[in-house]
Amino acid sequence: MRKKIDHSYTDEIVCPYCGYKSSESYEYEWDDGELECNECGKEFLYCREIEVTYTTTKKDCVSNGEEHDFVFDHEYDYVQKYGKNKDTDKWEDTPLPPEEHEHVIVHKCSKCDSTENERTPLKKEEEV
């Protein structure tokens, strides 16, 4: 019974005839070529496959000498859970009074991934 030789997508060059595995495949300068097996002496062809991928990320518009094109993305009410105590100058986990809550409108640049927050005081219900 003939042994099945794994010689495709291997990490080293494997002789397709006898299965001899070269330990210095990386030393071959060319990405494809002809080889003579060190073990069985038969000639065969090899092809080196290298998978190269690229990832790109947009730079800030300003880097490209352009102006941001901010468009509305989403908005939310920012109700702080803690704030600075004006008397002790310490941050405390006591909620800020409602008049210091903010309504935040987030604008996102349509050309890059920059965001800009527009903060306005959150008005109380009865003032609207």
Ligand SMILES: [Zn+2]
């Ligand atoms: Zn061989």
Ligand SMILES: [Zn+2]
């Ligand atoms: Zn931009």
